[in-house]
Amino acid sequence: MLKTATPSRGTPLSPPLMLTSLGGVLEEWLPKQRWFAGKGLPITELSVVSMTELHPGCLHLLIRSRHAGSRDGCYQLLLGVSEDLPPHLHHAVIGRPGGGPFEGLTVYDALHDPRSAMLLLERLRTPGAAGPLRFERDAQAAIPPGLTPRVLDGEQSNTSLVYGDSFILKIFRRIQYGINPDLEVPWALAREGCARVPAPVAWFWTAEPRRTTLGVLQPFLREATDGWTLALQALASGRDFTDESYELGRATAEVHLALAHAFAPGLPDRHGGGRLAAAMIARLDATAHQVPALAPYVSRLQAAYDVVGARVPGRPDQRIHGDLHLGQVLRAGNRWSVIDFEGEPARPIAERRRAQAPVRDIAGMLRSFDYAAHARRPWQPQWAERCRDAYCAGYASESAWDPRQQGALLRAYETDRAVYEALYEARHRPDWLPVPMAAIARLAKGH
Known part of the structure; x- marks a missing residue:
């Protein structure tokens, strides 16, 4: 049985006092977590935004980390405190403070604790x-x-x-x-x-x-399988994925139509295209400084954004998914569902809630087919192209427009997505960096 614990000596626990114990172990543990955004930057300061005891031996914390660079962040933690941690929770250990009110106790990630x-x-x-x-x-x-x-x-x-x-x-x-x-x-x-x-x-x-x-x-859709797994299974068996891609395009269009009804459309903005193109160029330039392999392509990629800057207000922007790819869709039987509407976590939440062009979601899914084709060796670009075409055809069957008729705009959003992928992979999965870089090389040629 898990022996929960409270701070020793009966001292009332305040955020500054708590950090005298936990500051050191959190500074070592946080950078190892996949969701921590400050990787590679020393933590210069930790502070407590809020602290709540959910039950004896379990603290809910919002912790702000500050860094020498610009990636400060606020993180949600559920910390358990125990005198004697059972073996099934050893993998969740955060650390054992050497001083302060938690001295001699084991601190662990309480989300792994069934209780x-x-x-x-x-x-x-x-x-x-x-x-x-x-x-x-x-x-x-x-x-x-x-x-x-x-x-x-x-x-x-x-x-x-x-x-x-x-x-x-x-x-x-x-x-x-x-x-x-x-x-x-x-x-x-x-x-x-x-x-x-x-x-x-x-x-x-x-x-x-x-x-x-x-x-x-x-x-929880327990009978469903995510699209990424299904795509890799199809590739491994040498099977086409066009029927599934077509139905996924239909599902995406249905969700977009529902979003257009659920949220007021964005107002036409004659200068919105220019601001968006400028933001894409700024992301490209910033990423090229952090991913040196991107630098040779910068000038040619910038040309892809010209169509965004010249975009004439027509079809109104609307709420979209914001981070659509094969891992964000589930299939049970012959039916697709769409999940995870958080958007790209690295972007400001106000930006993620803003009305945007639906083509951005479509570009994200097209990039995902390309990722799947690279995940199995040898690379199968024709497989990806068939999936991309079927997906767009399925979308067009439910929507009032065909994404393939906006090729230049689609290329601009694919370019922006590939730049985002390059930065993400460089930070989190360097072995995957060649995948977005292959797309960047293709897109830089205008394909």
């Missing part, structure tokens, strides 16, 4: 407050008690808990103030009756320093 995870679900089942934290739920949704939790494996920029194969709770690790699109968008689509997107059943947020989404509970 803490079950108590967190109970908080969501029974709405209320805990310090600055607020727990809410859809009154029409049935959430049974006692569901067994497990942490979902796989590479994620957040942490997800699956409860009894019935629900999945996404805990946002890197926190930006405001409502998260992964709550806002599925909730709005549920009111529109869009069955392509699982509706939120419960969520929690903090009231301090201002209302900010911390986690969302949704139905």
Whole structure:
């Protein structure tokens, strides 16, 4: 049985006092986490934004890290404290403080502790407050008690808990103030009756320093398989993926149409194209300084953005997914669902909530087909091209326009996406950097 613990000597725990114990172990542990954005930059300061005891031996923290560079960030942690940690939690150890109120105790990531995870679900089942934290739920949704939790494996920029194969709770690790699109968008689509997107059943947020989404509970589609896995299975078996790609295009168009109804369209902006092109060029220039392999292509890639700057307001911008790829879609039987509307976590949340061109989502999915084709050796570019064409054809069958008729605009958004991928891979998965670099070489030639 897990022996929970509290700070020694009966001293009231304040944020500064807590950091005398935890500061050192967190400075060592945080940079090793995939969701930590300050990799490669020394942490110059840690401060506590908020601290709440969820139950004895479990602290909920929002921690701000400051760095010598520009990538300061706020992170959500659930820390367990124990005198004697059982073997099944050894992988979750954060550290053993050598001083301060937690001296001699073991600090660990409590999201891996079934007891803490079950108590967190109970908080969501029974709405209320805990310090600055607020727990809410859809009154029409049935959430049974006692569901067994497990942490979902796989590479994620957040942490997800699956409860009894019935629900999945996404805990946002890197926190930006405001409502998260992964709550806002599925909730709005549920009111529109869009069955392509699982509706939120419960969520929690903090009231301090201002209302900010911390986690969302949704139905878990246990019979579904993500599109990335299905694509790789098709490649491994030498099978075409065009039928699935066509249906995925139809599903994307359905979601876009529902989003256009759920949210007011963006107002026409005669100067919006110029600002967007300037932002793309700025991202390209900044990335080239951090990814030297990109530098030889900069001048040719900038030319791809000319069509964005010259774009005449016509079809209104609208809310979109914002980070659409094969890992963000699930297929059960012959039906696709779309998940994870958080957008690109590295971008400001205000930007992720802004109305944008639907072609950006389409470009993201086209890049994903290219990624899949590179993941299996030998590289199969013809496989990717067939998938890309089928996806666009499926989209056109449900929508009022065909993405293939806007080739120059699509290329501009693919270029912007490939630049984002190059920076991401350079920071997190250097072995994958050749994949976006191959696309950048192709796009620089105007293909």
